[in-house]
Amino acid sequence: MKPFEYVRPSTLQEAIDLVVSNPKAQFIAGGTNLIDLMKHGIAAPEKLVDINHLPLKKIEKRDGFLRIGALVLNSEVASHKRVLDKHPLLVQALHAGASGQLRNMATVGGNLLQRTRCPYFYDRAFPCNKRVPGSGCGALGGINRMHAIFGVPVKPNPRSCIAVHPSDLSVALSALEATVWVLGPRGERQIPMADFHRLPNNRPEQDTTLSNGELITAVEIPDAVFPKHVHYLKVRDRASYAFALVSVAAALDIDQNRIKTARLAMGGVAHKPWRLFEAEKMLTGQVASETVFRQAAEVAMQGARAFEHNAYKLSVAPNVIVQALKIAAGLS
Amino acid sequence: MTDDKPDDPTPPDDGTFFEMSDRRLFLKQSLAVAGLTLTPFPFLKTAEPDSDETPVGNAEKVRFTLSVNGKKQQLSTDPRTTLLDLLREQLGLTGTKKGCDFGQCGACTVHVDGQRVLACLSFAVMQNGRKITTIEGLAKGDRLHPMQEAFIKHDGFQCGYCTPGQLMSAVSCIREGCANSEADIQEYMSGNLCRCGAYPNIVKAILDVKTGGQNA
Ligand SMILES: Cc1cc2nc3c(=O)[nH]c(=O)nc-3n(C[C@H](O)[C@H](O)[C@H](O)COP(=O)(O)OP(=O)(O)OC[C@H]3O[C@@H](n4cnc5c(N)ncnc54)[C@H](O)[C@@H]3O)c2cc1C
Ligand code: SF4
Numbered sequence: 001m002k003p004f005e006y007v008r009p010s011t012l013q014e015a016i017d018l019v020v021s022n023p024k025a026q027f028i029a030g031g032t033n034l035i036d037l038m039k040h041g042i043a044a045p046e047k048l049v050d051i052n053h054l055p056l057k058k059i060e061k062r063d064g065f066l067r068i069g070a071l072v073l074n075s076e077v078a079s080h081k082r083v084l085d086k087h088p089l090l091v092q093a094l095h096a097g098a099s100g101q102l103r104n105m106a107t108v109g110g111n112l113l114q115r116t117r118c119p120y121f122y123d124r125a126f127p128c129n130k131r132v133p134g135s136g137c138g139a140l141g142g143i144n145r146m147h148a149i150f151g152v153p154v155k156p157n158p159r160s161c162i163a164v165h166p167s168d169l170s171v172a173l174s175a176l177e178a179t180v181w182v183l184g185p186r187g188e189r190q191i192p193m194a195d196f197h198r199l200p201n202n203r204p205e206q207d208t209t210l211s212n213g214e215l216i217t218a219v220e221i222p223d224a225v226f227p228k229h230v231h232y233l234k235v236r237d238r239a240s241y242a243f244a245l246v247s248v249a250a251a252l253d254i255d256q257n258r259i260k261t262a263r264l265a266m267g268g269v270a271h272k273p274w275r276l277f278e279a280e281k282m283l284t285g286q287v288a289s290e291t292v293f294r295q296a297a298e299v300a301m302q303g304a305r306a307f308e309h310n311a312y313k314l315s316v317a318p319n320v321i322v323q324a325l326k327i328a329a330g331l332s
Numbered sequence: 333m334t335d336d337k338p339d340d341p342t343p344p345d346d347g348t349f350f351e352m353s354d355r356r357l358f359l360k361q362s363l364a365v366a367g368l369t370l371t372p373f374p375f376l377k378t379a380e381p382d383s384d385e386t387p388v389g390n391a392e393k394v395r396f397t398l399s400v401n402g403k404k405q406q407l408s409t410d411p412r413t414t415l416l417d418l419l420r421e422q423l424g425l426t427g428t429k430k431g432c433d434f435g436q437c438g439a440c441t442v443h444v445d446g447q448r449v450l451a452c453l454s455f456a457v458m459q460n461g462r463k464i465t466t467i468e469g470l471a472k473g474d475r476l477h478p479m480q481e482a483f484i485k486h487d488g489f490q491c492g493y494c495t496p497g498q499l500m501s502a503v504s505c506i507r508e509g510c511a512n513s514e515a516d517i518q519e520y521m522s523g524n525l526c527r528c529g530a531y532p533n534i535v536k537a538i539l540d541v542k543t544g545g546q547n548a
């Protein structure tokens with residue numbers, strides 16, 4: 001591991017200034033992703049800016065929102081009374097991620113910014129556009145069973161990336177239409193979850209729309225109209241402690257069996273949490289039933305395409321959508 | 333345990349890429365900027381108000397304080413040292429195991445301020461001021477912790493390599509209220525792998541402690 005200088009700023013502004021003034025400086029929160037990457041020689045910050053002592057650790061009720069500080073631990077979010085009461089989808093997604101130990105270390109901000117688990121990104125012997133822009137994509141002609149089926153061009157783009165975003169929390173936050181609050185050199189701004197992560201296009205090294213030095217301060221979740229009819233369903237290679245092959249966050253507002261609002265997001269299928277806007281539209285106003293859910297899944301899968309080893313996702317994904325909706329609606 | 337910690341610990345044995353040339357280059361760079369960036373490590377002053385330690389001014393060593401198994405320790409390490417390497421290499425607490433070193437196996441599980449965490453994915457300096465409990469701190473003198481007793485009773489191990497991590501995690505699992513059924517225990521202990529496959533007996537041991545109402 002490259003040597004680095006360790007600094008612990010005491011204010012948000014100081015932390016931001018430290019990173020803005022040095023392109024090789026990086027924030028560290030729980031460290032569970034960054035230290036892993038540093039050990040692999042993929043991240044090599046010269047300066048580590050430890051943000052753990054900044055005042056971003058509160059969960060607060062605001063008018064119409066729940067505000068969760070960027071440094072609240074995943075386990076703290078998942079055991080917070082208000083979150084349990086109002087946002088069970090978030091709790092389910094958090095419990096589906098990582099392990100008890102990791103959830104005690106991982107922060108909300110760090111979780112959103114964790115990097116892909118594409119094995120070629122981690123293996124420096126292979127080309128990878130995300131790790132070394134322009135070097136090629138090891139997964140395109142390699143083993144790509146974990147990789148994306150949405151948001152990838154029909155003709156393979158050798159400068160791009162077919163990796164998926166690994167966060168479970170982000171999928172639930174997308175379905176709940178959360179907003180990410182950031183503070184940076186040009187002040188504060190809010191980014192809707194749908195615009196926070198990005199598709200790779202020709203800049204796969206850029207996972208999100210954050211710019212250098214911007215610090216996540218909180219996520220805000222609008223008060224849910226659907227605390228009851230939600231479900232997070234994650235399919236993986238083993239029953240627990242594995243990243244998603246496909247996951248679905250489903251949230252329904254149902255009134256006497258009729259769907260008033262539907263929110264659907266998928267994980268493990270794209271470079272960002274994948275909102276199923278068309279399927280949501282299709283479901284609105286319908287009477288909840290397996291047939292309708294099956295139709296929604298068909299709509300959702302339009303535009304999906306597979307690579308050599310991930311065609312199974314084309315049949316697994318719609319089944320996961322249907323099953324998540326059935327459980328959310330209480331039909332299963 | 334000892335207070336006369338070696339002053340010049342070997343670089344962390346993390347199997348990664350440490351090249352002398354990098355280090356020299358870096359030293360040159362950090363000397364060049366040292367004049368501009370001091371005072372470094374201001375955290376030491378705020379986190380440890382009664383400490384008269386003068387923090388050092390380069391990336392080579394940082395001083396900090398930990399309480400390890402009830403004993404306060406003044407430490408000094410290269411900031412790259414993980415909590416796991418600090419415990420094992422510098423403090424001689426080799427009960428905590430290094431399985432994968434990448435957060436994937438749970439062998440390095442310790443408690444920080446009473447919560448289970450992975451010592452391999454944390455830099456030791458980041459734990460300044462915290463209370464660390466390792467497997468060596470679980471028993472009370474000669475009296476084994478109830479979870480240790482239960483692992484022995486139920487044959488919760490074979491080679492024993494994963495066992496310290498399993499024990500630390502199991503104690504937390506009960507504290508966190510996640511050991512109410514076999515299925516719960518399987519889910520909330522999933523961060524601790526066992527190559528010997530002692531899982532069924534580990535689950536039995538945890539259930540036994542839980543239902544026996546013993547203090548975890
Ligand atoms: C074995 C293993 C299994 C896992 N399984 C899962 C899983 O199933 N599902 C899942 O979702 N995750 C999983 N994870 C990933 C884990 O959830 C992430 O590593 C964790 O959430 C990252 O949070 P952190 O606080 O540790 O981030 P860090 O490692 O500290 O930081 C990650 C990145 O975010 C940046 N950063 C952190 N906080 C901020 C902030 N406030 N503002 C700006 N930048 C910031 C850092 O600079 C760094 O680039 C797993 C991890 C491991 C090791
Ligand atoms: S899929 Fe993306 S992360 Fe994986 S090798 Fe290709 S460019 Fe790199």
Ligand code: FES
Nearest residue numbers: 431432433438452
């Ligand atoms: S050694 Fe830390 S998780 Fe494997």
Ligand code: FES
Nearest residue numbers: 490492526527528
């Ligand atoms: S007892 Fe051998 S690895 Fe668990």
